Amino acid sequence: MNLELSPADQQFRAEVRAFIERNLPHDIREKVLTGKRLAREDYLRWHRILYERGWSAPSWPKEFGGPGWTPIQQHIFDEECGLAGAPAIIPFGVRMVAPVLMRFGSREQQEYFLPRILSGEHWWCQGYSEPGAGSDLASLKTRAERRGDVYVVNGQKTWNTLGQHADWIFCLVRTSTEGRPQEGISFLLIDMKSPGITVRPIELIDGEHEVNEIFFDNVEVPVANLVGEENRGWTYAKYLLAHERVNIARLGEAKRELRQLKRLAASRPSGGRPLIEDPRFRSAIAELEIDLLALEYTVLRVLSHESPDRDPGPVSSVLKIRGAELQQQLAELKMLALGPYALPHIPEALDFGWQGEPEGAGEWAPITGRYFNMRKTTIYGGSNEIQRNIIAQRILGL
């Protein structure tokens, strides 16, 4: 047993840190660190910088153009990016559809799509949830009917993240109503420019536009864009979800949030003394730091004996549950640290460079909104209740 990183991994961390230090554009970093809105181009600029270095797809093996990092190295990279204030890599292409294509896609699909995901030419989004199919995803109704060499897709997807920026969407669609609901689902890749697609924004409680409804009205999709076999999409979807959950702990970002929470508590006065002097608030921060440490070492245990194909199995549900809860608690404590300054809602203050009244608003404006927004973490990616079902059934055998 040894808790220390190997000298090679320590060297790797130093290399990653130095690269980010030199290459992360200052304005993007500031936006991330201060919680300002990021534009599509901000994400893509950073993606292209990583692409030039060969690091835009940290989880990919070398044969598909990835860096071929070990799970621990990928973790180090994510952590350094999170700590430094780099924008999160948009997961839908790199971390979600790409592993499915590598495992189940045709040679043509791999050769066409993977290089474009790597370079950032294609921005992907996800078409899973529907108004009537949330946790019970297998009850989805969006239909794809085969007509010659196209599928004709009709239906509605929802809770689609950042689809307003996307070039492509991967969708679960119903191709059969025979047998169990899971057995009639297929996995389709759809060009967002196809005629018949309408993207309608959903306003969230923080007032922001992050998610969309997507309507499909007789959208024609070439049969060549079916992944794997027809009616086998559920298997691919589950494979994808397990990958989504590994990254969901988002430790680097959580550590950065904790650092900001401490800074906030040290600088916010409470009755004339710094808030951190309040033993109750101090203990709340300490408990969060301890919980985060418990999650970090659980992640490291999972990573340190993970196979290269990166499906850690149902234990990823443990990481999802705790990662989601801790992100919420961090957001909550940051809001509590503001005291009455949590009240002002100034949407313009989320724009980079905004300077306005009241005093401090520019710095604090994103915090309460983030608290509202982060309620999503225990709901998305398979709600925490669904994760508990998975643990009960697949780990505990109940």
Next chain:
Amino acid sequence: MDFELDTDQLLLQETLQRLLARDYTFERRREIVKSPWGFSEEFWRSLAEQGVLGVGLPEDHGGFGGPVEVMVVMEQIGRSLVLEPFLSTVVLGGGLVRDAGTPEQQSDILPAIVSGDCRMALAHHEPGARYSLDHVRTIARRRGDGFELHGRKTIVLDGAVANLLVVSAWDEAANGLSLFLLDPGTPGVERVRYRTHDGRSAADLKLEGVVVPAQRLLGPPGEGLTLLERAVDQAVAALCAEAVGAMEALNETTLEYLKSRRQFGQPIGRFQALQHRMADMYVMATQARSMSLLATGRCTDPDAVTRRRAVSAAKAFVGKAARFVGQQAVQLHGGMGISAELSVGHYFKRLTMIEMTFGDTSHHVAVVGDAIAAEAH
């Protein structure tokens, strides 16, 4: 980075598992609990024969291994609810003699620990101290070449079965804490023994003019607090491992119960409210294991600040997990959970005592909180 046990450590684990399966069934343990102080000389000798009492002690005195081996043993102790004073004797007493003893003290005491002849207890806690290690009113006065001790010690864990004590006292001449090796039969020592809720035992001591010769001073005079802090951090890491063993065994027992107990015509484990409870217990125990590994890896860190922060974080988390798992296991067993017949209640009691030993969760959260505030300044 590597969280796996090596071959020798796995062998130690298997050896101990075999011994416990044979000699420490729940029924056998129940008999040992009925003995006056919850101690089996016979089982203690078996531990010695298997070499377990040398874990973490120097090889030239018959010992082997370090914190990881201690963790391996403590997990099994937790799984089988072992009552005998391994922590007090080997980790605390043996650890202090290993780190601070003179060559004579080491060759006198360490082989006797390994052979099972010497059973130790740490006589440190005093009324009013709660979890502070620096609250000591017992006084050591120089007398000739040696010392004379006056004071009171309470909640001396395993003090009822120990034949060698480490006593802390305020050393007036050194202006600091000093540690002393003391035979509990020394004139002037009055020992009141009692049982604890987990089937173990403890003692209170009155020390009135107890004469200790100079060669029984343990470590440099006035350096006792630093030595104790280091020893207690190692003991806390060991307790975390014990709690992990107990929690995992308790979760297994509870899971079996959920699968076998039937109500409303089906196993109660079919009910989602109970499935989610059990899933949360699993999540807590999984993370508690991670924290136990962290504590084990850091408990001998030469940097006291790093060591303390990691160990306190671990004890805080493990304490919280132990309370949650213990309470929920009782709840999931219904009335059987509070009957003394099943092991469940006994795991719950031991887990509770572990939390109350060397600082509960809120104590250790506050330690981490103070470190955070110190960083912010």
